[in-house]
Amino acid sequence: MHVPDAGSPRVFIVITTFNRADHLQQLLASIDTLDPAPSGVVVVDNASTDGTADLLAALEPRVPVIVHRLPTNVGGSGGFAAGVSRAIGEGAEWLWLMDDDVVVMPDALASFRPWLDHYSCIHGRRYDHAGEPFFWQHILDEFLGVHLPVRGDVFARSSVFHTNVGCFEGMLVSADVVREIGLPDARFFLNGDDLTYGWLISRRYPVAYVDAFVLRKTRAQRQVDLGVRHLNDSSDLSRFCGMRNRGHLARYLRLHGRFNRVGFGLGTLLSAGKELVRLVAVERSLSGAPALWRGWRAARAILRDPDWQPEPPLTAPAGQSRSSGGTR
Structure with missing residues (x-):
């Protein structure tokens, strides 16, 4: 070995x-x-x-x-x-x-x-x-x-x-x-x-x-270099998660005192615009646009969730995993 x-x-x-x-x-x-x-x-x-x-x-x-x-x-x-x-x-x-x-x-x-x-x-x-x-x-x-x-x-x-x-x-x-x-x-x-x-x-x-x-x-x-941005192909699931997960990112930024509501809103518009450009320039289709809308709505729900908590430090013994799964 x-x-x-x-x-x-x-x-x-x-x-x-x-x-x-x-x-x-x-x-x-x-x-x-x-x-x-x-x-x-x-x-x-x-x-x-x-x-x-x-x-x-x-x-x-x-x-x-x-x-x-x-x-x-x-x-x-x-x-x-x-x-x-x-x-x-x-x-x-x-x-x-x-x-x-x-x-x-x-x-x-x-x-x-x-x-x-x-x-x-x-x-x-x-x-x-x-x-x-x-x-x-x-x-x-x-x-x-x-x-x-x-x-x-x-x-x-x-x-x-x-x-x-x-x-x-x-x-x-x-x-x-x-x-x-x-x-x-x-x-x-x-x-x-x-x-x-x-x-x-x-x-x-x-x-x-x-x-x-x-x-x-x-x-x-598939990919394209637009000069100011390099874009690869994606999927509807990735587009949805990308927009939804801005809600989680916002919560972490807020937790650390780095969240600006106006700036983050502008960033969300830019993120959606980037994904629309990706659809047109890389995937030659707009069929994935609804996934962006669903993701944006999910992000707003995360921002309003009173029970949201950050991922905690690992305080349990190293061998105790919080994730389920089998082993071989």
Whole structure:
């Protein structure tokens, strides 16, 4: 069995997967090439109905893999909440979070290592499906409640770019930070969960984006570069969640004294406009517009919910997970 270096921190890779057995197989194969190797892998199977269960049952990995199967699909945010909780219960010191449609670069963990003494939340660079650098350099504008792109080469003068957002397609985060901040908020289901989680971390610790390629996308996506914005294809579910989850983001901004009603309202209009542009420019259709309306109405209900509470810190013993699911 491939084991990590004796002096390496206990890094666990946490993967959330749903009905992408072929992509997951590629990812797990790439993890076996990592040098140094992680201490373990937690695969959260979000109640897949394809061949994912059979694939995971037949694994003969070089790196220990824990399968955490959920009885229902709880989305990316719910899956990462369950996976992070399980990995911390297994003794993880660092958690590398990723979707199932990427592969890792063999030297990825070695590339991260120089930064572990300086940051507790780190993102590496990604290649897209075609092998070109994937655009990910954003800052959350708290007045608008919108993440805005930072144009140009952010690594022209420095090998690290400080941001205030996160991305679950490659976030490496310290387990101590997770205990302090809490698990990812499962109520998001998908879209905006990682952005908000990164922002919550940035309120206490620097969030770094470093000049090291550690992942490559394996799933092709339709996309367009509009100069001021880079847009990928989406789905009605993602559009709905994106608008609805602005309600959760607003509650977190309000909790930290950063919510501006007028600014956030303008940001909501800009977000809806961006999605309409995405529909026209990328998907050549306006059929997804009603999902935006439904999401906006759901966000207003969240803003008025008197029982809304933030995700709490992890105060329970590390092995006690609040997320349900099976194991293998």
